[in-house]
Amino acid sequence: MDVTPELNEQSKDPLYLQLYSYFKEEIKNGRISSLTRLPSIRQLANHLNLSKTTVQIAYQQLLAEGYIESKERSGYYVMKIVGESFGDVTSDSPDTYSLDKPKAHNNILYDFYMSRIDLDHFPYSKWRACSNQSINSDQRELLSYGDPQGEMGLRLAICNYLRHARGVNCSPEQIVIGAGTQTVITLLCQLVGLDRKKIAMEEPGYHGVRQVLDQLGFNIKPIPVQEDGISMAELEKSSAHVVYVTPSHQYPLGMVMPIAKRMKILEWAKENNSLIIEDDYDGEFRYQGRPIPSLQGLDTHGNVVYVGTFSKSLMPAIRVSYMVLPKRLLNAYRNNLFQYDQTVSRLHQKSIQIFMESGEWERHIRRMRNIYQKKHDVLLQTIKNVMKENVKITGQDAGLHIIIKVNTSKNADDLVKIAEDVGVKVYSTTNNWINKQNVIPPLILLGFGGLSVQEIEKGIKRLHMAWLPFYSVD
Amino acid sequence: MDVTPELNEQSKDPLYLQLYSYFKEEIKNGRISSLTRLPSIRQLANHLNLSKTTVQIAYQQLLAEGYIESKERSGYYVMKIVGESFGDVTSDSPDTYSLDKPKAHNNILYDFYMSRIDLDHFPYSKWRACSNQSINSDQRELLSYGDPQGEMGLRLAICNYLRHARGVNCSPEQIVIGAGTQTVITLLCQLVGLDRKKIAMEEPGYHGVRQVLDQLGFNIKPIPVQEDGISMAELEKSSAHVVYVTPSHQYPLGMVMPIAKRMKILEWAKENNSLIIEDDYDGEFRYQGRPIPSLQGLDTHGNVVYVGTFSKSLMPAIRVSYMVLPKRLLNAYRNNLFQYDQTVSRLHQKSIQIFMESGEWERHIRRMRNIYQKKHDVLLQTIKNVMKENVKITGQDAGLHIIIKVNTSKNADDLVKIAEDVGVKVYSTTNNWINKQNVIPPLILLGFGGLSVQEIEKGIKRLHMAWLPFYSVD
Numbered sequence: 001m002d003v004t005p006e007l008n009e010q011s012k013d014p015l016y017l018q019l020y021s022y023f024k025e026e027i028k029n030g031r032i033s034s035l036t037r038l039p040s041i042r043q044l045a046n047h048l049n050l051s052k053t054t055v056q057i058a059y060q061q062l063l064a065e066g067y068i069e070s071k072e073r074s075g076y077y078v079m080k081i082v083g084e085s086f087g088d089v090t091s092d093s094p095d096t097y098s099l100d101k102p103k104a105h106n107n108i109l110y111d112f113y114m115s116r117i118d119l120d121h122f123p124y125s126k127w128r129a130c131s132n133q134s135i136n137s138d139q140r141e142l143l144s145y146g147d148p149q150g151e152m153g154l155r156l157a158i159c160n161y162l163r164h165a166r167g168v169n170c171s172p173e174q175i176v177i178g179a180g181t182q183t184v185i186t187l188l189c190q191l192v193g194l195d196r197k198k199i200a201m202e203e204p205g206y207h208g209v210r211q212v213l214d215q216l217g218f219n220i221k222p223i224p225v226q227e228d229g230i231s232m233a234e235l236e237k238s239s240a241h242v243v244y245v246t247p248s249h250q251y252p253l254g255m256v257m258p259i260a261k262r263m264k265i266l267e268w269a270k271e272n273n274s275l276i277i278e279d280d281y282d283g284e285f286r287y288q289g290r291p292i293p294s295l296q297g298l299d300t301h302g303n304v305v306y307v308g309t310f311s312k313s314l315m316p317a318i319r320v321s322y323m324v325l326p327k328r329l330l331n332a333y334r335n336n337l338f339q340y341d342q343t344v345s346r347l348h349q350k351s352i353q354i355f356m357e358s359g360e361w362e363r364h365i366r367r368m369r370n371i372y373q374k375k376h377d378v379l380l381q382t383i384k385n386v387m388k389e390n391v392k393i394t395g396q397d398a399g400l401h402i403i404i405k406v407n408t409s410k411n412a413d414d415l416v417k418i419a420e421d422v423g424v425k426v427y428s429t430t431n432n433w434i435n436k437q438n439v440i441p442p443l444i445l446l447g448f449g450g451l452s453v454q455e456i457e458k459g460i461k462r463l464h465m466a467w468l469p470f471y472s473v474d
Numbered sequence: 475m476d477v478t479p480e481l482n483e484q485s486k487d488p489l490y491l492q493l494y495s496y497f498k499e500e501i502k503n504g505r506i507s508s509l510t511r512l513p514s515i516r517q518l519a520n521h522l523n524l525s526k527t528t529v530q531i532a533y534q535q536l537l538a539e540g541y542i543e544s545k546e547r548s549g550y551y552v553m554k555i556v557g558e559s560f561g562d563v564t565s566d567s568p569d570t571y572s573l574d575k576p577k578a579h580n581n582i583l584y585d586f587y588m589s590r591i592d593l594d595h596f597p598y599s600k601w602r603a604c605s606n607q608s609i610n611s612d613q614r615e616l617l618s619y620g621d622p623q624g625e626m627g628l629r630l631a632i633c634n635y636l637r638h639a640r641g642v643n644c645s646p647e648q649i650v651i652g653a654g655t656q657t658v659i660t661l662l663c664q665l666v667g668l669d670r671k672k673i674a675m676e677e678p679g680y681h682g683v684r685q686v687l688d689q690l691g692f693n694i695k696p697i698p699v700q701e702d703g704i705s706m707a708e709l710e711k712s713s714a715h716v717v718y719v720t721p722s723h724q725y726p727l728g729m730v731m732p733i734a735k736r737m738k739i740l741e742w743a744k745e746n747n748s749l750i751i752e753d754d755y756d757g758e759f760r761y762q763g764r765p766i767p768s769l770q771g772l773d774t775h776g777n778v779v780y781v782g783t784f785s786k787s788l789m790p791a792i793r794v795s796y797m798v799l800p801k802r803l804l805n806a807y808r809n810n811l812f813q814y815d816q817t818v819s820r821l822h823q824k825s826i827q828i829f830m831e832s833g834e835w836e837r838h839i840r841r842m843r844n845i846y847q848k849k850h851d852v853l854l855q856t857i858k859n860v861m862k863e864n865v866k867i868t869g870q871d872a873g874l875h876i877i878i879k880v881n882t883s884k885n886a887d888d889l890v891k892i893a894e895d896v897g898v899k900v901y902s903t904t905n906n907w908i909n910k911q912n913v914i915p916p917l918i919l920l921g922f923g924g925l926s927v928q929e930i931e932k933g934i935k936r937l938h939m940a941w942l943p944f945y946s947v948d
Binding site: 137 | 548551589591594596598601602605610614617620626627653657664668681685686689690789793810813815816818822
């Protein structure tokens with residue numbers, strides 16, 4: 001679709017007005033259909049030989065009048081116009097998006113989205129080199145179907161890493177690679193059996209996995225989370241045969257399950273012959289003390305499935321997660337799921353393998369841990385200095401997000417809205433609760449991976465100013 | 475793991491024997507664990523400064539004695555040794571593999587696997603260029619999570635292609651991208667509802683999809699396939715509300731559903747308000763006459779889900795398929811499945827988009843169509859010249875495989891075995907039947923995408939020699 005306005009030089013209107021009117025007309029009578037992505041400000045400015053500002057003002061005007069929307073870090077898209085055929089579709093997306101994906105919003109300056117990683121320090125050229133090694137005619141077989149379980153070379157590399165970095169006991173044939181944690185969990189559910197089984201989840205817990213379990217018809221038992229993680233008493237009551245936990249950094253509350261409780265839950269699994277799904281989604285990043293060994297590493301009865309991902313540690317874009325199956329599940333996997341083709345690109349698998357074998361992976365993790373540590377420290381320090389006793393911090397010292405409990409009578413959704421109005425995007429935990437009435441008053445999720453140290457400071461200050469009127473005075 | 479033998483120059487044994495004994499000992503006492511991939515013959519020869527032949531003989535010896543196995547186009551792997559802990563696992567894999575993946579076999583010279591594509595004419599450098607454009611710090615946002623439905627840019631490119639090449643009526647918001655057809659079908663099943671619904675499938679039909687439907691607990695109704703595709707009479711009897719068909723090139727039998735029957739099945743869907751899943755897995759390749767428009771393009775009531783893939787047309791390795799949802803399913807998709815993260819690499823999506831927008835895609839399809847046409851013609855001609863009336867060919871003129879019905883009293887599995895013994899890998903259709911007793915006498919699948927014209931000729935001649943004693947004399 002060509003969206004190149006012919007600007008009428010004769011017109012008395014300033015250029016930005018001509019530009020704005022051109023797009024407005026094109027969009028109104030559907031010559032540019034909704035969802036179309038407009039050229040970037042830079043592109044169009046170059047193309048028309050106009051100043052960026054001119055284009056920017058025109059776009060701002062279109063934004064203001066709702067003809068286009070700006071999708072965060074993605075560009076400008078034509079909005080659905082009423083009566084226009086795609087209407088019924090796009091009209092949904094805002095709600096669905098708002099569930100947990102960062103919502104398209106015109107002027108967000110600081111987005112504390114928990115799933116954003118640092119993109120400024122990614123080893124672009126090194127990754128490009130690894131990726132190029134996977135595409136050349138000397139190893140053309142890499143273009144064909146690979147091992148349905150995942151490439152042996154990558155499984156071996158992951159295995160070696162997990163053994164020494166996460167204390168996971170595994171051999172390559174226990175590792176199953178899949179396109180993201182939801183894909184891996186979907187496979188695992190089919191191993192466990194889709195017979196509406198009872199499955200226990202932390203309350204609050206990771207909604208991305210809950211969604212899968214819901215869809216597959218499991219009977220989900222929400223188990224309250226305590227200071228040291230999931231409540232064992234409630235778990236025992238639930239009579240669930242499978243439990244999904246995030247012991248290294250509870251999602252979303254962020255506490256670490258201490259060794260004592262790890263032994264308890266392993267004991268529970270042993271007595272009930274139950275399965276524990278351990279999601280170690282950001283276990284690479286720990287800023288205080290020694291990492292606690294994974295549940296899987298402490299398990300001696302093959303009751304733990306360890307789930308890991310490259311989304312936080314490398315990048316979400318390539319969609320690579322994996323699980324480590326206990327040996328007792330391997331035959332079931334081979335017999336029932338081996339007809340499933342692998343879901344992760346074989347080229348990416350090879351690239352990651354090369355990246356890991358070259359030692360670049362360990363360097364990358366160390367480098368990123370330092371970078372995130374700095375951001376983490378600045379975030380905590382700024383909150384303490386600026387917000388003082390108006391908030392209580394939890395879930396620090398690990399991962400890429402923390403939680404603040406705000407001392408206010410407002411609820412979390414109000415606080416999110418107030419922040420958004422001043423250009424700061426923060427996130428409520430509401431979506432992570434099964435029983436919304438259980439939601440403890442107002443918890444706010446702050447992801448810091450994707451923001452610079454300066455953005456973190458400015459963002460928190462701005463947040464504080466916006467919330468100032470609403471803090472309760474004790 | 476370092477598998478570098480120190481060769482004792484003093485030894486009176488020839489080098490290959492020392493090499494062989496070294497590996498044998500290492501493997502026997504587990505210092506090289508099972509499933510480990512050995513260095514390639516070339517690598518090890520270079521590394522030890524030995525002739526390739528020396529290494530090859532040593533490997534052959536290890537193969538012969540069952541210490542290692544050669545995985546087709548993948549390399550040499552250490553076999554499980556009895557009593558060795560991984561035993562219970564690997565012992566399964568041969569059976570599971572043999573279901574449809576090419577089985578590891580020591581000396582296969584010609585593999586007529588239906589899912590192999592031509593790797594000699596792939597535009598490696600062009601693809602590398604596209605892929606590099608997707609990894610650079612100027613567009614770092616590409617490293618983050620993308621649109622759960624798939625990148626808008628790629629959906630637009632696919633949409634434009636489908637409109638003019640396959641006569642599909644669609645707009646980008648109807649397109650959902652997923653990591654392979656099984657992933658796309660899994661999503662679709664969740665839209666349809668996992669309440670043990672009746673789903674009709676062609677008998678024989680694509681087992682890769684049947685596996686998914688089985689796993690998700692659907693009630694699968696096998697519908698016999700006639701000269702012109704699925705039997706409408708049986709379909710009506712089945713009272714199924716969903717049917718999965720491959721009208722452009724029935725899998726595996728290969729017939730094309732004529733326009734008359736297309737109208738009939740659309741009529742059936744309209745009357746029963748049923749859903750048709752149209753899998754157009756190799757619709758890009760048609761060698762005779764005009765491509766018949768897709769069912770989706772003929773449908774006027776939104777009853778068809780069109781499913782396509784890049785596995786045949788570009789490469790299987792990147793795992794990219796997509797479906798085109800009828801608008802009536804879009805709200806359900808947005809409301810129920812929008813929490814699912816996209817399963818395809820965002821980098822690959824961007825690369826394909828660039829590849830398509832640059833016009834390289836159309837060129838690639840045209841080029842490959844000519845190449846496959848030549849292979850297809852040589853295959854048919856050779857079979858006619860060599861096997862004469864001992865076989866009957868069906869399913870020609872489209873796609874990357876044909877079927878031959880062999881005039882013999884032997885069954886398909888015997889024929890496959892006999893062929894394998896002379897180094898020719900061919901495939902039985904048995905796995906594609908739900909009721910094995912329905913299997914029509916011996917049908918053999920011959921894929922030709924991955925073989926050169928010369929290999930096709932030699933392979934067929936060798937096949938003929940091997941089968942010669944078993945042809946029936948009418």
